[in-house]
Amino acid sequence: MIELPSDIWYGDKPLLFEPPESWEVSVFRMAGDSAREVEKEEIFRVLREPIGQKALSKLAEERGEAVVVFDDMTRPTKLKGIAKAVIEELKRGGVSDENITFICANGAHGTYDRDDFAKKLGEEIVESYPVFNHNPLGNLDYLGETSAGTPVEINSEVMSYSLKIGLGCILPHPQFGYSGGAKIVLPGIAGMRSIAYNHGVIGGWSAAMAVRELHPTCQMAYGRVNEENVMRRDAEEAARMAKFDFIVNSLVNTRRENTHVFAGDIVEAQRKGVEEARKHYATQIGFEFDVVISNAYSKASEAAIATWPSLCLKQGGTLVVVCNSKTGQISHYIHGRWGMRRKGGFLYLPPPDTLKRAGKVIFVSKYQEKQPWLEVYDEVVRVKTLEEMVEEVGKEEKKVAVFPDATIQKPF
Template sequence: MGNHDKHVKNSYLMDPSMTVIPIGKSHITLSKNFSSEEYIINPRYTPGINLKDNLISSIESPIGCPPLHELLKPNASICLLVEDITRPGPKKEILTILITYLAKHGIKNNNITIIFARGLHRRHSRSEWIQMIGEKIVEQYRVMDHEPHDQSRLIFIGETSRGTPVEINKFVCESDLIIGVSYLGIHDFAGYTGGGKIILPGVASEKAIKKNHILSLDERSLPGIADGNPARMDMEEAAEILGYHFSINVPLNYRGEPVGVFSGHFVKAHRCGVPVTDEMYKIPLKDKAELVIVSAGGFPHDINLYQAERSIRYSSRVLVEGGTLILVADCIDGIGNRDMQKTIKDYRGDPDNIRDELLKDYSIGKWVAWDLLQNSEKYDIFIVSENLDPRVFSQTRIKIFQRIENALKLAYSKHGFSPKYLVIPYGNITLPWVPNCRLYKA
């Protein structure tokens, strides 16, 4: 039914006629039973662009606000917000172009502060700063990580209509001009990355982030949905209260190449870029499937279950009730999050109990576990990995397999040997959806 092809370098450029499931830095090739191209769901390819030309054009002719040079004043303090190491994108190239542009318009080096908008993600090392934006920039400009736990570096400036305290990085609040640079991709519950998200959670307090992220429990906070998404709306309201000035949003194709630049107002420019991301990664389907075989996309997407679970979150939406989902994920680092592991290990069959806990004390790891476990109550979830301990899942309905053949055998026993299937080789970046499905109905 399948074979493990060892020592084959994982690549987004594999022959699309092959039914290939990446796993770690290798891959699994499925049998011809799963070779119909009609049922293999891959991201669409959009060619890359000339970044410099498109970025300059975008900031000179922005969407919904004046050109960037008109916002620059003599001796103005400029805050450049950049996403952290968990987000892809050509950060060094973009900052180099931006800094050159600012210098051309009279902004001096000592008037520029670069802040990594890491939210509650871990701190970076100096070597990681250099890796992301280059040694020259790190040495010549004031560079720092956002500190969400240090109240002395935060300022309270208001509250959103949903009750989220808008506590923002002091340097950001005190800057004359805030420019944010974001990757524009699909996001788990904020709909998309980019736009106002670089403010909240990017440079907000722990308290603000946790309050906002509780909205991830709302059934309207979905991947691939921006307008009407409570989590996204709350983020954008916080950015409005701050007075976020200029947003630069860059969608990337599956090779990591920029395919467009959408600059200007943090909502209007963002929404103009969303259809470009949708065209690549949001794949409409006619019907739901009985069996979905999904890979996170290989390393680093499947470095642990904490990262790879996103593939279940996205692809489960195209499963029929009671269907079977087989996740192929190396998980070389195991589950990868303590809160997630503890929540799974302590599970006693009722995801609503975890939801109640999240409302009292939110953590991302617990939320990822809740999402996984609630899906496991609706679907049969099988995980193919040699690095997960089945004992951790003993109180759940989730089954762990070392080989895909055994997972398929059990799926066949339920659905027969010719189930209605889908294969999704890059599940962490592909959002399949059924247009008439209630969750995604416009």
């Protein structure tokens, strides 16, 4: 029996899958999948003994106020325990409840509601503190340009606080190499001009990839690069311009448990976290499979990330993407599609070329939607259950690979 995590933020009930006996199945798990959830004491330790920064309570004592910027629902991070510990340390430093505000770093992802904030931060925080979405189209302070020319426009509410704290996770990322650190600032709480320049002009990510290459440090960036990535360096410069003080980043397993926590300077703490992340998310892979079953869980609303295991297929094999995302695919104002005839996003991204290795794509989801996000094919076979998928693939002898959460596993 194979267990695939499923229904992120909506019960997290796993799918149980019994493959046909005739299939030769290999399950590829990431190295850190069995890592245990971090203890509460360890969270407090990293807040009190941070990397490259004063203790959070000491910063709180000096500033007397704080804004807490947290990652959005496209990221798997359960922040309730971490956010409560941060509040406790702020209060330990003398900051009152009235001087603490939370801002969601939704970047170009659209907005979220109270239910989302409660799932991410816990009911107690939503009841006790103001929680706002970031608006990338307004309410921005212009801080100047980075050395690469990015116009730095940052959420003005965040800029009004003397102590700025970020909460999020470090995961393999297709553009930055790894997330975490300064990415909470750019794109997290940046304006559209800033995001478009960083992602498009500097990184090169857009439909124009068909006629020109990405920046070399962005090519196959997923889990391969970090500090040498030009988009990250640009974001870190923007974070310094915004005087962003403190970051708390975690690593997660495929149960979305925080297994490691790194805190402190927004650059140095992320660097330390990536040292562990390189090992934690690493996944040994094989090649020339007839069928690859790739589960999208941690980033289910960005299921295209789960298509990278197609590189493990033999030419013309079958890629199965499993994605139970009740909210569907994310509305991305920069990279997303906004219609059938007018694609819309300023830096619209077509499907990855790696998909062309597959001769057939099967999309498994109990939440199907008429959305052409795998446009490399005229038609994607859509089924609602794994049992239907088996009938579509066939029960004859096959060499099959399974990736339990391809949205956070990395093949390097």
